[in-house]
Amino acid sequence: MDVILAGIAEALTLANMAFIALGVFTGIVFGAIPGLNGPMAIAIALPLTFAFSPLTAIAFLVGINKGANYGGSISAVLLNVPGTAEAMATTFDGYPLAQQGKPLKALKMSLYASVFGDTFSDLILILVAAPFAVIALKMGPAEITALLLFALTFIAAVVGRSMLRGLVAAAFGMLLATVGLDTEASTPRMTFGLNELEDGIPLLALVIGALALSEVLIQVETYARTGRSEAASVNPFARDVPRENRVVTRAEFTGCMRTLVRSALIGTAIGAIPGLGSTLAGFLGYAMAKRASKNPETFGTGNPEGIAAAEAANSATVGANLIPTLSLAIPGNLSAAVLMSALIVHGLTPGPLIFEQHGKVLYGLFAAMLVANAITLAVGAVGLRFFAFVVSLPARYIHPALVLLCICGAFLLEQSLFAVGLMLGFALLGYVMRKLDFSVVAFLIAFILGPLFEDALRQTMVLFRDNPQGLLQRPIAMVFVALTAWSVWRLGFRARPEILREK
Numbered sequence: 001m002d003v004i005l006a007g008i009a010e011a012l013t014l015a016n017m018a019f020i021a022l023g024v025f026t027g028i029v030f031g032a033i034p035g036l037n038g039p040m041a042i043a044i045a046l047p048l049t050f051a052f053s054p055l056t057a058i059a060f061l062v063g064i065n066k067g068a069n070y071g072g073s074i075s076a077v078l079l080n081v082p083g084t085a086e087a088m089a090t091t092f093d094g095y096p097l098a099q100q101g102k103p104l105k106a107l108k109m110s111l112y113a114s115v116f117g118d119t120f121s122d123l124i125l126i127l128v129a130a131p132f133a134v135i136a137l138k139m140g141p142a143e144i145t146a147l148l149l150f151a152l153t154f155i156a157a158v159v160g161r162s163m164l165r166g167l168v169a170a171a172f173g174m175l176l177a178t179v180g181l182d183t184e185a186s187t188p189r190m191t192f193g194l195n196e197l198e199d200g201i202p203l204l205a206l207v208i209g210a211l212a213l214s215e216v217l218i219q220v221e222t223y224a225r226t227g228r229s230e231a232a233s234v235n236p237f238a239r240d241v242p243r244e245n246r247v248v249t250r251a252e253f254t255g256c257m258r259t260l261v262r263s264a265l266i267g268t269a270i271g272a273i274p275g276l277g278s279t280l281a282g283f284l285g286y287a288m289a290k291r292a293s294k295n296p297e298t299f300g301t302g303n304p305e306g307i308a309a310a311e312a313a314n315s316a317t318v319g320a321n322l323i324p325t326l327s328l329a330i331p332g333n334l335s336a337a338v339l340m341s342a343l344i345v346h347g348l349t350p351g352p353l354i355f356e357q358h359g360k361v362l363y364g365l366f367a368a369m370l371v372a373n374a375i376t377l378a379v380g381a382v383g384l385r386f387f388a389f390v391v392s393l394p395a396r397y398i399h400p401a402l403v404l405l406c407i408c409g410a411f412l413l414e415q416s417l418f419a420v421g422l423m424l425g426f427a428l429l430g431y432v433m434r435k436l437d438f439s440v441v442a443f444l445i446a447f448i449l450g451p452l453f454e455d456a457l458r459q460t461m462v463l464f465r466d467n468p469q470g471l472l473q474r475p476i477a478m479v480f481v482a483l484t485a486w487s488v489w490r491l492g493f494r495a496r497p498e499i500l501r502e503k
Helices: 002-011 014-032 038-049 054-079 085-099 103-137 141-159 163-177 203-226 250-255 257-272 278-292 304-320 322-328 334-345 359-392 395-414 417-435 440-464 468-473 475-502
Strands: none
Touching (some): 038 054, 085 278, 085 440, 103 250, 103 257, 103 304, 141 163, 141 440, 141 475, 163 440, 203 395, 250 257, 257 304, 322 334, 395 417, 417 440, 468 475
16 A cells, blocks of 8 residues: 555656646647657657656656547547547547537537546556456457457448448458558568558558548538538637537536446457557447437437547547556557557566566556546646637638648658558549448448458467367357347348338
8 A cells, every 4th residue: 555655646746747747738739630649759759758767757658648549539520630540430420510610519528538538447457457457368369350340340330321331331441451461471462563552551541531631522522512611610719609519518428428438448448458459449439329329310410429439439448558568568559569668668567567566656657647637638628719719710721721731641651652642542532432422431440450350360260270160169259259240130130121222
């Protein structure tokens, strides 16, 4: 107990809290700018922490990670451009709600849900880190394959208005995910002799092009055809903005409580399993919320519950990613991997012995994480109106700036004009898919999960030696296979009249 209290007391010193606040602010800025992300910010800041004490250094970097995870939702809500991949699901309802003249409501719901999910997973990390890590370790290739198969089929069928078109879009996304060098044989697949494609299609170029730039094309077309833009023209500083457009009432927040808890549980479970990532958590949390809603048709039209579902789920992975990182020295995602390297640099070796050897620093880190959540809430609340002011600008200013951001974002990560060209190509593809009512979301989800699914499937085939009977010895995998079959049958049964109408 003395070690725990000493760690908490050290975390609550003025200097440490100042560095946590600096980290949160830096992370929000990096997360809000498309093309930048949390791992990049942590990697840049890591050399600056060499002169810090271990707790100060790790708390500063964790603050950056938490701030970046929330910051991605700012541009997702205001510009329909997710600042980070984690915030892609936030665009589904966040941007439509901002277009309705309620950017402050959308940003506040995003902020509150993000802090809720983050705090929930931090408490889980503090209370059950070691036992939860043991459970996560039981998720082998077979279980991950079954989980991803369930996620792909369920999300592809739910997020679009047409199950058939959603599955077609998902299949196309999976196909493009195979572009690049084969992970086993290292032979090029569908690269067409282009060296730039050997590492695969850049994720950021595809996401920005298909999701953001295609939306710009749709709005430009609308403006050319009707003489007005679909973008909202609202001044968040105006005094005549109705209160219901500016605030998230207690009734609205408590009405989303079941969704928040469900998404936080999903995000915590996904975050504790190495390699799955917060993007999957955001999509799965959103899909489950839509599936459980009494009014699923309102999702995608500016439903605050959709924002809450996506943000609570992707934010809940932040603390959960540290469960396998600290307990088993297995980083949960890229940010956790960079944080683990920071721990090692400062003389803290992750693993089961870290609780015994560095208990004071570890419990100080836990306290710093909770402080970072409170600071995120404060910084986000203070800056909301300034962020929302973006949507008050006329579309003739927004669209060129958005195109410039898209180009810079695609170029920054790859440092290649080829990636910019790909982004433009995927913008046209996204435009065509929207016009033909194919789900761009299902396409993006499948592309993101494709490599994970392929690797897990190959490992499963090697493990079972091509004998599917080995699946019978994996009860967790069998549960996910059964859920996949049930969801396909259930959704397919509901969609049968629609399919008949399409024919």
